[in-house]
Amino acid sequence: MGSKKRSAREKQKMAFLADLGNEDTGVSDSLFAAEDKRRDRMHAKHEEALRYKSCERKTRYNSRLEAQDAIAACAAHGRGGLACYKCSWCGGWHLTSHPQR
Secondary structure: OOOOOHHHHHHHHHHHHHHHHOOOOHHHHHHHHHHHHHHHHHHHHHHHHHHHHHHHOOOOOOOOOOOHHHHHHHHHHOOOOOOEEOOOOOOOOEEEEEOOO
């Protein structure tokens, strides 16, 4: 376990920062490469979550006409305020209760 003294921590910090500047150790490259990989994984995970929320969990209609028929059926059962939109992920049509932007 490392020392809790401020001077010891400062020495460790200075040694670490010196290693970052030293091209022979490769510490700098490996640290940034690991961060880039972590960032790429997080971005992929975020995109996957967006796709699931925006497309995969929703009913897909092949055409705008089918989606509008579904809206009419929902309205007949008392569910109004729906609209349809073309999905940028799958190219199909989905329903939404949010007004168009």
